[in-house]
Amino acid sequence: MTAYLAEVCRLYVLFILVLAFTGKALSWRAFRRGLGELLPTWGPLAQLGAVAVMAAEALLAALLMAGQEPAYGAAAAALSLFLAFSAVVAKALIDKREVRCSCFGASGHVISRWDLLRNGLLIAACAAYLALAPQAVSPPQDHGPPMVAFAGLATLITLQLGRMFGPRGRGSL
Numbered sequence: 001m002t003a004y005l006a007e008v009c010r011l012y013v014l015f016i017l018v019l020a021f022t023g024k025a026l027s028w029r030a031f032r033r034g035l036g037e038l039l040p041t042w043g044p045l046a047q048l049g050a051v052a053v054m055a056a057e058a059l060l061a062a063l064l065m066a067g068q069e070p071a072y073g074a075a076a077a078a079l080s081l082f083l084a085f086s087a088v089v090a091k092a093l094i095d096k097r098e099v100r101c102s103c104f105g106a107s108g109h110v111i112s113r114w115d116l117l118r119n120g121l122l123i124a125a126c127a128a129y130l131a132l133a134p135q136a137v138s139p140p141q142d143h144g145p146p147m148v149a150f151a152g153l154a155t156l157i158t159l160q161l162g163r164m165f166g167p168r169g170r171g172s173l
Helices: 002-026 028-038 045-064 068-094 113-135 141-159 161-165
Strands: none
Touching (some): 002 028, 002 045, 002 113, 002 141, 045 068, 068 113, 113 141, 113 161, 141 161
16 A cells, blocks of 8 residues: 555656646746746846756656656655745745746746645655655556556646635635
8 A cells, every 4th residue: 555655646746747847848938937926036047947947847757757766866856846836935925926827837827825735735745755655565567557547636636726626716715
């Protein structure tokens, strides 16, 4: 059971990172602008920060696919990344700034507490993987499709939290 849960957590974080990277790549200007709004004191460095975020997401996704040892390090780094994202989002919410989220591509979505919940789920998945992976024996290969399906469903639900529960898709808590 431990191996299954660790694998689902790894796949879930992998799927999120791939979708986040892809969305940002497809709407580069919106992402760069959104990051500039989230980090107004960065000024022109926001573009460099946008490149760094995308590079980190791509690298972490690749490492999550590269075997247990690289995946373990990638999960630890992803945990740090999601904690940093959460701190930036929380600061914007505390300051009551309306910032368009481009975490997964251009959208009219204004960041909200739902984004913190999403990040909390990702932080929990990383932490669970880090706790379970060292003691996990590889899950049987014949259980791969159900684990992929479960991680995929968790990914879809995570990406739709604000739309599912927020008023008129705005995602306010």
